Amino acid sequence: MKLQIDGQDHDLGDLDPRTTLLDALRERLGLMGTKKGCDHGQCGACTVLVNGRRINSCLALAVMHEGDAITTVAGLEADDGTPSALQEAFMEHDAFQCGYCTAGQLCSATSLLREVKRGEPSVLTPMGAELSLSELSDDEIRERMSGNLCRCGAYANIVAAVRQAAEAES
Ligand code: FES
Numbered sequence: 001m002k003l004q005i006d007g008q009d010h011d012l013g014d015l016d017p018r019t020t021l022l023d024a025l026r027e028r029l030g031l032m033g034t035k036k037g038c039d040h041g042q043c044g045a046c047t048v049l050v051n052g053r054r055i056n057s058c059l060a061l062a063v064m065h066e067g068d069a070i071t072t073v074a075g076l077e078a079d080d081g082t083p084s085a086l087q088e089a090f091m092e093h094d095a096f097q098c099g100y101c102t103a104g105q106l107c108s109a110t111s112l113l114r115e116v117k118r119g120e121p122s123v124l125t126p127m128g129a130e131l132s133l134s135e136l137s138d139d140e141i142r143e144r145m146s147g148n149l150c151r152c153g154a155y156a157n158i159v160a161a162v163r164q165a166a167e168a169e170s
């Protein structure tokens with residue numbers, strides 16, 4: 001089977017159909033940008049984008065995603081290879097310590113910004129409200145990033161970085 005990852009086609013040959021997308025990335029293709037934390041859908045370290053939407057790659061079977069556009073942290077840079085505004089904001093705000101959760105945080109936050117642009121509510125968004133990126137409160141950011149845990153506790157800086165990127169895109 002083949003997977004399209006960060007704009008490139010990868011041939012995986014014969015693949016055990018039980019292989020998760022996360023293990024296909026890391027173990028079969030050696031693409032170590034996506035991290036394995038819990039392997040149970042609890043920590044968000046393995047978050048990638050599939051056709052622009054965030055998923056936990058440890059909970060997805062690779063065979064389900066043949067033909068999909070998969071984006072890992074390595075594919076988040078701007079077209080000219082420079083860091084995205086979100087990646088710049090993470091660096092400016094020191095939004096990590098060990099960095100193990102960071103790939104997942106960046107993929108998740110990239111999707112968060114797109115979800116708000118599409119007008120998708122979180123559980124905190126008032127019924128009928130049309131939230132814009134400039135109105136994104138810290139509580140909204142915390143709720144929308146709640147699937148991504150950080151063992152180092154860099155949450156305050158992660159929220160600040162996401163807020164800066166949201167304001168820059170608004
Ligand atoms: S490794 Fe996938 S959610 Fe933790």
Ligand code: FES
Pocket residue numbers: 095096097098099100101102149150151152153154
């Ligand atoms: S920076 Fe260490 S787990 Fe988040």
